Amino acid sequence: MISRFDFDSIVDRRNSGSYKWDDHSGDADDMIQLWVADMDFRTAPAIIEALRKRVDHGVFGYTFVTDKYYASLIDWFERRHNYLIDRSKVIYTSGVVPAMSAIIKALTVPGDGVILNTPAYNCFFSSIRNNVCRIVESPLRRINLDASEFTYEIDFGSLESLAAMPDNKLFILCNPHNPTGRVWRREELDRIAEICRRNGVRVISDEIHCELTLPGVDYLPYGNIDDRAVICNAPSKAFNTAGLQIANIVCPDSETRAKIDKAININEVCDVNPFGVAGLIAAYNHGEEWLDELRVYLNGNYQLIKSFFAEHLPAYPIARLEATYLAWVDITSSKSDADVIEQLLAEKAHVRVASGSIYGDKRYVRINFATPRAVILDALNRIEPILNSL
Numbered sequence: 252m253i254s255r256f257d258f259d260s261i262v263d264r265r266n267s268g269s270y271k272w273d274d275h276s277g278d279a280d281d282m283i284q285l286w287v288a289d290m291d292f293r294t295a296p297a298i299i300e301a302l303r304k305r306v307d308h309g310v311f312g313y314t315f316v317t318d319k320y321y322a323s324l325i326d327w328f329e330r331r332h333n334y335l336i337d338r339s340k341v342i343y344t345s346g347v348v349p350a351m352s353a354i355i356k357a358l359t360v361p362g363d364g365v366i367l368n369t370p371a372y373n374c375f376f377s378s379i380r381n382n383v384c385r386i387v388e389s390p391l392r393r394i395n396l397d398a399s400e401f402t403y404e405i406d407f408g409s410l411e412s413l414a415a416m417p418d419n420k421l422f423i424l425c426n427p428h429n430p431t432g433r434v435w436r437r438e439e440l441d442r443i444a445e446i447c448r449r450n451g452v453r454v455i456s457d458e459i460h461c462e463l464t465l466p467g468v469d470y471l472p473y474g475n476i477d478d479r480a481v482i483c484n485a486p487s488k489a490f491n492t493a494g495l496q497i498a499n500i501v502c503p504d505s506e507t508r509a510k511i512d513k514a515i516n517i518n519e520v521c522d523v524n525p526f527g528v529a530g531l532i533a534a535y536n537h538g539e540e541w542l543d544e545l546r547v548y549l550n551g552n553y554q555l556i557k558s559f560f561a562e563h564l565p566a567y568p569i570a571r572l573e574a575t576y577l578a579w580v581d582i583t584s585s586k587s588d589a590d591v592i593e594q595l596l597a598e599k600a601h602v603r604v605a606s607g608s609i610y611g612d613k614r615y616v617r618i619n620f621a622t623p624r625a626v627i628l629d630a631l632n633r634i635e636p637i638l639n640s641l
Contacts, residue, residue: 256541258292258548259623279601283622283630286605288429288577290491290621292545297537298490298530305529314525316343319532324499327535328484332461334472342500342512345527346493347459347483349520350500352378354455354481355421357514358507359384364419366452368405370579370610372429375457387419388611391431395568399561401581402571403431407442414450422447424456424480426473427464427574430610430617434468434573437476444477453507454480459498462489462542464574465550478503481511486534488575489542491621497527549576552620552627559631564638576621579607581614585641588613592638600633 264272271287293299321338328334344350351374355365361383367375369388379386389410391403413419424443427434435443447454456473461484464470474482485498500515502508515521534542556578560569570579582592589606593616597603607615620627 254544254548256296256544258545259625261623261626262291262293264291275597275603278597278603281601282597283602283626283633285619285622285630286603286617288488288575288619288621289493290576291623291626292491292621294491294530295534295538295541297541298492298533301529301533301537302526305525311525314523314528316523316528320528323532323535328472331539332470332472334475336474336501337503340501340503340508342502342508342515343523344498344500344515345496345520345523346487347457347485347498348374348378349518350483350498350515351375351423351455351457352381353514353518353520354483354500354511355379355382355384356518357510358453358481359420362418363421364413364416365421365423366410366413366419367423368425368428370430370607370612370615371423372425372457373609375423375425376611385418387413387416389413391428391433396571399565399568400557400571401568403428403433405435405439405443407446410443411446414446414452419452422452422454424454424473426456426458427460427470429460429575430577430579430607430615431570432572432575432577432579434464434470437471440471440473440476444473444480448477448479456480456482458482458484459488460575462486463546463549463576465546465553465572468573470574474501474503479507481507486531486538489545490530490534490538492527492530492534495524495527495530497523497531548624549621552576552622552624553578555624555627556618556620556631559635563631563635567638576619578618578620580616580618582616582638583614585638587641589616592616596634596637600630600637602630602633 364385364387365379366387392406482501487493566584568581593606605617
């Protein structure tokens with residue numbers, strides 16, 4: 252199949268105010284940035300055109316979220332994921348992280364425990380701490396598939412015992428999971444729901460990576476499993492629009508939703524900008540073909556990384572990826588922790604990856620491969636001699 256869209260062209264993001272490319276002062280001019288989770292591809296043409304049209308209007312006052320916004324959200328999730336969203340159950344906000352923080356504020360009191368599977372997305376830790384709650388880790392169980400590949404499963408015994416503790420009030424589910432790349436199956440989600448419901452633990456599900464599954468892997472919305480859950484979603488990862496700052500909370504229970512809405516206002520993340528609204532509408536109405544081709548391209552990048560490590564870096568296994576554009580690499584054979592490896596690769600290879608320490612495990616690094624294939628190959632060729640020397 253010939254692609255209609257160009258994912259191979261290299262877009263120079265330096266000096267554009269990019270958090271990913273401009274945040275580290277003193278970086279070498281040829282530093283390849285593969286750390287924070289945004290993509291180096293231009294977003295879908297339909298989104299660019301919608302934003303250009305909004306700019307041409309020239310007035311950017313306070314934004315009213317229209318019927319078309321809700322219709323776009325509802326139609327997308329029903330059509331692609333058989334997930335029926337009731338408009339009256341939706342709260343919009345400026346991002347999934349602000350949403351998570353507001354939900355924790357709404358549903359806990361200081362000192363309450365919030366359970367999460369580790370390793371975990373780093374902002375989960377800060378959202379829990381910022382609300383003066385306790386981080387309660389339920390580590391995922393690593394399963395070695397062969398010498399070069401591993402995966403994870405939920406330790407349901409751990410989850411059961413932690414959920415039974417009366418001071419643990421919430422469980423944060425990441426579906427699909429960042430950083431391990433797992434997509435949870437129905438039987439796993441069913442068991443989470445049963446354990447948490449029986450113990451009075453409310454589930455918050457971050458589903459921001461839901462569109463980025465690999466071929467043959469199906470994402471199942473947790474909202475189709477548990478009607479008491481609070482679901483967070485956004486188009487930002489799938490369409491590379493994080494800077495537009497838009498996300499949605501879906502909460503079927505009216506009493507819980509009122510508490511969350513109050514917390515959203517207390518945290519002052521109740522207003523969104525006109526570009527976020529326009530971008531979501533364009534993405535969910537006209538971005539599907541671009542997204543489907545993006546997923547094919549990302550799978551090609553993943554297969555490249557997988558085969559490269561197996562051939563040239565066999566001492567460094569990679570987690571089997573089912574979703575996201577994030578490779579989770581075991582660096583224990585280096586005899587160094589991930590902070591040291593992160594710094595070494597930046598200094599010697601001029602490639603910046605993310606240390607697993609911020610996700611709760613210093614035995615791994617995370618590599619963002621959502622960038623043109625030539626950049627990935629360049630980065631791999633730089634990384635290889637450094638890691639093999641260890």
